[in-house]
Amino acid sequence: MVEVFAVASGKGGTGKTTSTVALGMALAERYDVTVVDADTGMANLLFHAGLSDAETTLHDVLAESAAVEAATYDRFGMTVVPCGTSLDGFRDADPARLREVVATLAADTDVILLDSPPALDSRAAVLPVVMADRAVVVLQPTIPAISDGLKVQEYATSYGTDVAGILFNKVREDGIERVAEKTERYFDGPTLGAVPESERAREARRAGRPLLAHAPGCDAAAAYRRAADSLTVRDGASGDVADRFRSAVIPEPP
Amino acid sequence: MRLPQGRLRKSRVVTDPREPLAEVLDRTVTGYAVFEAQDSLLLDADGRGVVTFEDGVPVVAYHTGTDRGGPPALADLAVPGPYHVSVFELDAADLDPVHEVEALRVPPGMPAERLAGDPALADSTRRAAPGERPTVPGADGEGDHSAVEAFLEDEDKIAAIREQARQEARQRAAEWGLNDT
Ligand SMILES: Nc1ncnc2c1ncn2[C@@H]1O[C@H](COP(=O)(O)OP(=O)(O)O)[C@@H](O)[C@H]1O
Ligand SMILES: [Mg+2]
Numbered sequence: 001m002v003e004v005f006a007v008a009s010g011k012g013g014t015g016k017t018t019s020t021v022a023l024g025m026a027l028a029e030r031y032d033v034t035v036v037d038a039d040t041g042m043a044n045l046l047f048h049a050g051l052s053d054a055e056t057t058l059h060d061v062l063a064e065s066a067a068v069e070a071a072t073y074d075r076f077g078m079t080v081v082p083c084g085t086s087l088d089g090f091r092d093a094d095p096a097r098l099r100e101v102v103a104t105l106a107a108d109t110d111v112i113l114l115d116s117p118p119a120l121d122s123r124a125a126v127l128p129v130v131m132a133d134r135a136v137v138v139l140q141p142t143i144p145a146i147s148d149g150l151k152v153q154e155y156a157t158s159y160g161t162d163v164a165g166i167l168f169n170k171v172r173e174d175g176i177e178r179v180a181e182k183t184e185r186y187f188d189g190p191t192l193g194a195v196p197e198s199e200r201a202r203e204a205r206r207a208g209r210p211l212l213a214h215a216p217g218c219d220a221a222a223a224y225r226r227a228a229d230s231l232t233v234r235d236g237a238s239g240d241v242a243d244r245f246r247s248a249v250i251p252e253p254p
Numbered sequence: 255m256r257l258p259q260g261r262l263r264k265s266r267v268v269t270d271p272r273e274p275l276a277e278v279l280d281r282t283v284t285g286y287a288v289f290e291a292q293d294s295l296l297l298d299a300d301g302r303g304v305v306t307f308e309d310g311v312p313v314v315a316y317h318t319g320t321d322r323g324g325p326p327a328l329a330d331l332a333v334p335g336p337y338h339v340s341v342f343e344l345d346a347a348d349l350d351p352v353h354e355v356e357a358l359r360v361p362p363g364m365p366a367e368r369l370a371g372d373p374a375l376a377d378s379t380r381r382a383a384p385g386e387r388p389t390v391p392g393a394d395g396e397g398d399h400s401a402v403e404a405f406l407e408d409e410d411k412i413a414a415i416r417e418q419a420r421q422e423a424r425q426r427a428a429e430w431g432l433n434d435t
Contacts, residue, residue: 120423120426122430123430123431123432126426126430126432130432140371141368141399141402142367142368142369142370142371142402143328143329143332143368143369143371143401143402143405144270144332144369144370144371145371146402146405146406147332147334147415150412150415150416150419151334151415151419151422153416153419154416154419154420154422154423155419155423158420158423158424158427159423159427159432170373172373172397173397173398173399174397175397175398175399176399178399178403179399179402179403179406182403182406182407183406185406186406186412186416197373
């Protein structure tokens, strides 16, 4: 069984990486979870998962200079595939190989979360959304964030990817329920949760630890756990999983 | 809403309403900004949004296409961009009659927070707001989501945004050689 989720939003800073790691940790209580930093141009998942000095990363795998196994790390109950941050690493990486990587990982896990790039403006940027079975759309309760989220949904559905749900993050005020209810009408998936803006989240990032490890008792962590609980992971057809990703759309290197 | 003609300070096309809001705050402009959508694909494109400022801090908002004021006017002027924006200076006394119309008022941080999606800019705008205006999120409607809700109630606009994204996704899929086999 495997289901691949892209954690996506139209732009940066909404909390995709924070959410990927938090949902991953929460889901790891029920599933075998693998999180992948698929934002290969602006990788930062490594900083959220205590892997800033990881020797081998997804960059090396995408450059065909390392096997996937060499870039996987067991951290916080999950399998983590960090990506490097150097420009050289990015230049040498072939984003199209991400399909192979996901296919390999899919053979041996229940849930794959792809931390996705904050844009939809290139083949490489849309690839995680294209490959995923479903997308979790991270939103802030603002007009541009919701507009961008709608855009992500249209791209996803155009490429055959469903929407698993929407997740509000960095919520600062009361009344999000009404916004969520109105937003939900335009999305193909339910509201998974509303995560409050939280100093704990910023602290966790500075400490290089996932929010759920740094402050498991805080409101934001609780909201992430509830969001993960409301996510029903679907049974993929495990036999042909690898084929599924290998035969997905084939983007060429830039 | 009627305003005397101001002195044009700047006129240009921006992709994001954040830029003029930040600049007006930075230069403590007293006057108004006119936002005009460049994209005729979307509804309300013929109308113009007006936001007034006192010392760089937003006071009222109005949209000429929908004739709505206050937070809903922010929703009306919101488009996925780009905008043509003109900033005009006007004496505070000339703005007073309009600023006294309660129904047109927007909380100081709301344009930055909800229209531009920039909480940090919203916070600095609130800090710059005079003492008698609500500055704390949650106080006196400052933190409310009404502009976002008004945006979400505009089904035609949202349908247009989705349709535009759909077309773009398809067109790019063709350009990028993606196909959903
Ligand atoms: N709920 C939250 N409250 C406060 N800060 C948050 C929250 N979620 C994320 N952040 C902070 O916002 C910044 C951007 O988050 P990140 O997850 O890296 O976003 P993205 O991956 O979408 O660019 C980080 O500094 C992170 O610590
Ligand atoms: Mg990120």
